[in-house]
Amino acid sequence: MPPKKSAKPNVSAEELLGHYREMLLIRRFEEKAGQLYGMGLIGGFCHLYIGQEAVVVGLEAAAEEGDKRVTSYRDHGHMLACGMDPKGIMAELTGREGGFSKGKGGSMHMFSKEKHFYGGHGIVAAQVPLGAGLAFADKYKGNGRVTFAYFGDGAANQGQVYETYNMAELWDLPVVFVIENNQYAMGTSVQRSTKSPSLWERGAAYGIPGEEVDGMDVLKVKEAGERAVAHCRTGKGPYILEVKTYRYRGHSMSDPAKYRTREEVQKMRDERDPIEQVRDMLLTGKHASEDDLKAIDKDIKAIVNEAAEFSKESPEPALDELWTDIYAEEAV
Amino acid sequence: MAIELLMPALSPTMEEGTLAKWMVKEGDEVKSGDIIAEIETDKATMEFEAVDEGIMGKIVVAEGTEGVKVNAVIAILVEDGEDVPEASASTSTAAAAPAAAETKAPAQAAAPAPVASDSAPDWEDGTELKPTTVREALRDAMAEEMRRDEDVFLMGEEVAEYQGAYKISQGLLDEFGAKRIIDTPITEHGFAGIGVGAAFGGLKPIVEFMTFNFAMQAIDHIINSAAKTLYMSGGQMGAPMVFRGPNGAAARVGAQHSQDYAAWYMQIPGLKVVMPYSAADAKGLMKTAIRDPNPVIFLENEILYGKSFDVPVMDDFTIPFGKAKIERAGDDVTIVSFGIGMTYALEAAEKLAEDGINAEVINLRTLRPMDMPTVLASVQKTNRCVTVEEGWPQGSVGSWIASEIMQKAFDYLDAPVITCTGKDVPMPYAANLEKHALVTTDEVVEAVKQVTYR
Numbered sequence: 001m002p003p004k005k006s007a008k009p010n011v012s013a014e015e016l017l018g019h020y021r022e023m024l025l026i027r028r029f030e031e032k033a034g035q036l037y038g039m040g041l042i043g044g045f046c047h048l049y050i051g052q053e054a055v056v057v058g059l060e061a062a063a064e065e066g067d068k069r070v071t072s073y074r075d076h077g078h079m080l081a082c083g084m085d086p087k088g089i090m091a092e093l094t095g096r097e098g099g100f101s102k103g104k105g106g107s108m109h110m111f112s113k114e115k116h117f118y119g120g121h122g123i124v125a126a127q128v129p130l131g132a133g134l135a136f137a138d139k140y141k142g143n144g145r146v147t148f149a150y151f152g153d154g155a156a157n158q159g160q161v162y163e164t165y166n167m168a169e170l171w172d173l174p175v176v177f178v179i180e181n182n183q184y185a186m187g188t189s190v191q192r193s194t195k196s197p198s199l200w201e202r203g204a205a206y207g208i209p210g211e212e213v214d215g216m217d218v219l220k221v222k223e224a225g226e227r228a229v230a231h232c233r234t235g236k237g238p239y240i241l242e243v244k245t246y247r248y249r250g251h252s253m254s255d256p257a258k259y260r261t262r263e264e265v266q267k268m269r270d271e272r273d274p275i276e277q278v279r280d281m282l283l284t285g286k287h288a289s290e291d292d293l294k295a296i297d298k299d300i301k302a303i304v305n306e307a308a309e310f311s312k313e314s315p316e317p318a319l320d321e322l323w324t325d326i327y328a329e330e331a332v
Numbered sequence: 333m334a335i336e337l338l339m340p341a342l343s344p345t346m347e348e349g350t351l352a353k354w355m356v357k358e359g360d361e362v363k364s365g366d367i368i369a370e371i372e373t374d375k376a377t378m379e380f381e382a383v384d385e386g387i388m389g390k391i392v393v394a395e396g397t398e399g400v401k402v403n404a405v406i407a408i409l410v411e412d413g414e415d416v417p418e419a420s421a422s423t424s425t426a427a428a429a430p431a432a433a434e435t436k437a438p439a440q441a442a443a444p445a446p447v448a449s450d451s452a453p454d455w456e457d458g459t460e461l462k463p464t465t466v467r468e469a470l471r472d473a474m475a476e477e478m479r480r481d482e483d484v485f486l487m488g489e490e491v492a493e494y495q496g497a498y499k500i501s502q503g504l505l506d507e508f509g510a511k512r513i514i515d516t517p518i519t520e521h522g523f524a525g526i527g528v529g530a531a532f533g534g535l536k537p538i539v540e541f542m543t544f545n546f547a548m549q550a551i552d553h554i555i556n557s558a559a560k561t562l563y564m565s566g567g568q569m570g571a572p573m574v575f576r577g578p579n580g581a582a583a584r585v586g587a588q589h590s591q592d593y594a595a596w597y598m599q600i601p602g603l604k605v606v607m608p609y610s611a612a613d614a615k616g617l618m619k620t621a622i623r624d625p626n627p628v629i630f631l632e633n634e635i636l637y638g639k640s641f642d643v644p645v646m647d648d649f650t651i652p653f654g655k656a657k658i659e660r661a662g663d664d665v666t667i668v669s670f671g672i673g674m675t676y677a678l679e680a681a682e683k684l685a686e687d688g689i690n691a692e693v694i695n696l697r698t699l700r701p702m703d704m705p706t707v708l709a710s711v712q713k714t715n716r717c718v719t720v721e722e723g724w725p726q727g728s729v730g731s732w733i734a735s736e737i738m739q740k741a742f743d744y745l746d747a748p749v750i751t752c753t754g755k756d757v758p759m760p761y762a763a764n765l766e767k768h769a770l771v772t773t774d775e776v777v778e779a780v781k782q783v784t785y786r
């Protein structure tokens with residue numbers, strides 16, 4: 001089955017090209033991260049976002065300046081999409097001084113106050129109440145901001161998610177709960193972890209509206225994101241998006257992914273790839289030529305290579321850093 | 333341009349592996365994402381995907397080869413029509429090890445520094461004093477800080493309409509309204525996380541646990557989210573907030589509601605830990621805790637809530653962290669305690685005085701940072717030390733103090749330090765057993781007699 005060629009007359013070439021660029025940046029960045037891991041430059045856990053690019057790119061397109069985001073350990077895509085410098089991200093992955101956390105956080109624990117990115121959290125579902133808390137702060141301050149709290153299908157079974165749903169709706173917190181349903185929690189498929197027919201519908205028990213979204217289609221994600229944000233921003237409380245997506249790589253770098261067939265992955269890549277879909281729209285809609293796209297590819301490759309070079313050249317943090325940032329002397 | 337494909341590391345610990353199978357042969361076209369080989373590690377067989385595009389120019393390591401080192405060249409990718417360059421066909425190893433920053437051994441400074449042996453009194457002589465209960469002192473401290481700073485708010489179970497399960501937040505809802513005094517459902521993990529998130533977002537939450545026993549539900553957020561974020565973010569953001577509530581044994585509430593968590597939290601870098609004894613401690617330290625830019629664990633005690641102490645009448649009375657208080661001066665032995673432990677320590681000191689033993693009693697007040705300079709100075713004078721706490725013996729606060737004294741004042745000791753603690757058992761329900769399970773004044777007296785050889 002060829003990718004669906006939906007005519008999207010209301011989408012500008014510029015916007016489509018923007019989505020293409022951003023998704024491609026994530027993909028190439030992640031491929032490079034995988035490569036650096038292979039070379040021993042990145043250690044420990046490293047969770048790649050390849051296949052899920054449309055989720056974060058679509059939702060970022062629905063966000064406004066000042067809106068916040070918080071997610072799990074699978075965080076590289078979120079950081080790139082909210083505008084954090086690829087060099088600083090890659091250097092954190094290699095544990096160097098130039099990384100966003102001076103090399104002290106690593107792949108799973110990165111933050112940027114400037115870009116309103118509140119981590120990178122290693123404990124499954126911990127980011128869900130944290131996201132609601134960010135929204136709590138915004139509502140308290142009355143600043144009209146919205147928080148995106150991203151979590152996985154596996155995380156969706158944690159108790160603290162439901163504690164949070166209850167309070168978020170009780171207090172009308174402006175938070176979009178984004179369930180990135182990539183169909184697996186490590187090696188456990190959704191079907192093996194719950195009998196709920198859908199994850200977003202669980203919000204109904206708390207009075208939270210929501211919807212299921214095709215997470216391989218960046219335009220559909222963006223549209224749903226806009227509905228969610230409008231709901232939150234007008235003081236109606238939280239909203240749930242269950243975004244159906246797929247991760248092509250293993251859970252982390254050391255996962256051989258034997259719990260699914262090679263064909264299943266290949267079929268997704270061939271038929272549903274989010275980047276290929278946009279590429280197709282751009283070419284068939286004559287928004288861009290093959291050469292235009294080649295030029296973008298080249299650009300992205302240069303950015304990613306520069307990030308990789310930076311991440312190798314940036315020195316390891318000074319040993320004194322071991323003892324810093326444990327206590328704040330003043331407000332941070 | 334030719335691209336060398338290197339043997340990848342496929343797990344955090346992999347150093348070499350077996351090139352089990354090539355999925356392409358020389359001359360094949362390769363696209364990024366294609367699976368080109370299967371590699372066996374000690375744990376699993378993994379697929380090796382191409383990142384770059386090109387033609388498989390040369391397979392350097394044949395399939396079936398075992399013990400291929402990570403980063404060895406295993407194949408060479410060329411562009412259409414390009415030859416395999418000679419030099420790169422050899423099995424070279426790419427340099428992966430980073431240049432380690434040359435730095436001298438770092439000075440240890442993780443625990444926040446105590447205020448160096450500062451013996452200034454908490455308030456000036458002649459200050460008007462008012463008898464106040466610990467309960468009122470805590471409420472007054474929170475109210476004063478909430479008037480001072482709009483970003484401070486209180487959340488917890490029953491803190492608002494019910495006026496607090498132990499009436500600590502009495503009257504606060506009336507004064508500050510439901511926006512700032514917030515009743516939560518019974519969801520500790522969830523609201524502790526929301527509190528930490530609000531702190532990330534720029535507010536200064538006070539999170540009340542109805543008792544600290546229920547903070548075990550939330551301990552992941554206290555430690556993993558609140559205590560570690562400043563470090564993990566390289567100093568960009570942290571959690572300026574207070575986790576507070578009654579800690580330790582109350583009376584007859586049994587094993588699951590009678591635990592002293594002082595030693596647990598004291599172990600965590602990134603947390604500050606306070607355990608006040610008097611109402612003045614409670615007030616001055618609570619105000620400091622709310623203003624501190626770090627997560628503070630504030631361990632109160634239900635039995636002390638109703639006790640009355642003098643509190644100075646001042647516009648803004650605070651007590652710095654890391655400053656112990658010598659509650660009673662003496663030369664014969666140092667008794668170190670904190671929180672409700674002080675009641676046993678002071679009672680014992682009274683009894684000992686009758687026998688002519690003059691004990692110096694130190695109230696630590698904050699456990700992290702801990703004012704060891706004051707303790708060490710006292711031990712150098714008395715040459716003996718007894719610690720007192722209600723918590724369990726193994727890994728107790730006292731065992732840390734004993735180890736510090738041994739390492740820093742060994743030559744001054746005339747007797748081993750004795751740690752008086754609660755018994756090594758879950759708290760029993762029966763009244764008689766409960767009394768035995770806790771540390772007793774008699775045990776403290778006995779310990780002092782032992783270290784003074786009387």
Ligand SMILES: Cc1ncc(C[n+]2csc(CCOP(=O)(O)OP(=O)(O)O)c2C)c(N)n1
Pocket residue numbers: 072074122123124151152153154155156180182184185186251
């Ligand atoms: C509380 C907790 N339990 C278990 C783990 C180990 N773990 C890490 S990721 C993961 C699977 C999570 O899957 P999902 O929520 O679907 O997110 P995805 O990895 O698919 O993005 C598990 C079990 C953890 N980090 N924290």
Ligand SMILES: [Mg+2]
Pocket residue numbers: 152153154180181182183184185186
């Ligand atoms: Mg998942």
